[in-house]
Amino acid sequence: MLSEDLRVREFWRALGLPGIIDVHTHFMPANVMEKVWGYFDAVGPLTGREWPIHYRHEEDVRVEHLRGFGVRRFTSMIYPHKPEMAAWLNQWSAEFAAQTPDCLRTSTFYPEESAAAYVAEAIESGTRVFKSHIQVGDYSPNDALLDPVWGVLQEAGVPVVIHCGSGPAPGTHTGPGPIAELLSRYPRLHLIIAHMGLPEYREFLDLADQYSNVYLDTTMTFTDYTEAATPFPRDQVHRLSELQERIVFGSDFPNIPYPYLDALEGLTRFDLGEPWLRAVCHDNAARLFAID
Numbered sequence: 355m356l357s358e359d360l361r362v363r364e365f366w367r368a369l370g371l372p373g374i375i376d377v378h379t380h381f382m383p384a385n386v387m388e389k390v391w392g393y394f395d396a397v398g399p400l401t402g403r404e405w406p407i408h409y410r411h412e413e414d415v416r417v418e419h420l421r422g423f424g425v426r427r428f429t430s431m432i433y434p435h436k437p438e439m440a441a442w443l444n445q446w447s448a449e450f451a452a453q454t455p456d457c458l459r460t461s462t463f464y465p466e467e468s469a470a471a472y473v474a475e476a477i478e479s480g481t482r483v484f485k486s487h488i489q490v491g492d493y494s495p496n497d498a499l500l501d502p503v504w505g506v507l508q509e510a511g512v513p514v515v516i517h518c519g520s521g522p523a524p525g526t527h528t529g530p531g532p533i534a535e536l537l538s539r540y541p542r543l544h545l546i547i548a549h550m551g552l553p554e555y556r557e558f559l560d561l562a563d564q565y566s567n568v569y570l571d572t573t574m575t576f577t578d579y580t581e582a583a584t585p586f587p588r589d590q591v592h593r594l595s596e597l598q599e600r601i602v603f604g605s606d607f608p609n610i611p612y613p614y615l616d617a618l619e620g621l622t623r624f625d626l627g628e629p630w631l632r633a634v635c636h637d638n639a640a641r642l643f644a645i646d
Contacts, residue, residue: 363424365615366618369628370632373425373426373636374635375426375639376607377428377483377603378573378604379428379604380606380608381417381430381431383446391410391609394407398591404524408611409607417454420456425456427639428607429458430447431515432486434462434464434491435491437464440462440472441472442485443462444461444462448461448479458483459533460482460485461476462484463484463503475631477512477633482512483515483546484507487516488517489525501532505540511547513569513642514543517548520550520553521552524556529554530554533547533558533561535590537564542566543567546602547561547562548571549575550570550579551570552574552575555586559597562597562600563593569602570602571604572603574610601638603617603634605617
């Protein structure tokens with residue numbers, strides 16, 4: 355049997371691609387990653403399903419896994435859960451990206467007085483993508499402290515991967531309502547809706563229809579694991595084709611409870627065709643992030 359590396363490479367080579375661009379991968383300080391893994395180890399009571407971390411390895415091993423898969427660019431999705439944490443995470447992520455050139459430099463933020471300054475500094479110093487996790491951070495995206503942050507992000511055109519859907523468990527501020535309000539105030543924001551907004555797929559597809567800079571990432575969607583609990587609505591499949599140019603591949607590596615290949619094979623579930631797969635696995639993100 356072929357190794358997982360070779361099977362993943364066979365997948366994208368068959369599409370005539372130079373590799374994969376994965377917009378939703380996690381690299382964090384070791385102590386933070388351990389706490390994240392602890393959350394998933396205990397997530398069973400919240401979701402009724404176990405969540406075994408498939409790639410629970412040291413950082414350098416995880417980086418080599420992605421390179422072995424042929425992932426050309428990936429991210430270091432970081433996110434704070436309290437004040438005075440984001441700037442420290444941003445510094446760590448800047449150092450990680452400096453020593454890992456295939457990682458798109460990633461930053462984050464939290465509603466606090468200092469946010470406007472450290473977000474502006476991160477953009478000026480080369481951040482390519484931001485991460486916002488409304489569920490874990492337990493904050494409203496419409497908190498007044500974030501107004502200057504959204505303003506500078508809108509003007510800079512730097513994308514934000516935002517976990518705003520109510521899966522795997524709802525939060526105080528999750529769901530499409532707060533994001534609809536945010537976009538009504540900042541309609542030119544480049545938002546990438548993590549997990550396609552599951553389980554509120556329809557509503558987030560509506561927002562992508564309404565706002566031309568709203569993208570959706572495929573993280574965990576369409577896989578057997580997710581389809582068993584939160585299936586993508588079959589009457590919405592046609593919209594995946596209609597929004598072909600604004601859907602990007604994400605995996606949630608390493609925090610997934612199945613092999614990486616499952617995330618790619620899940621994309622073939624609805625037989626949307628090779629042009630769709632090429633766009634999602636590589637070309638849309640390459641255009642969004644200006645990757646040659």
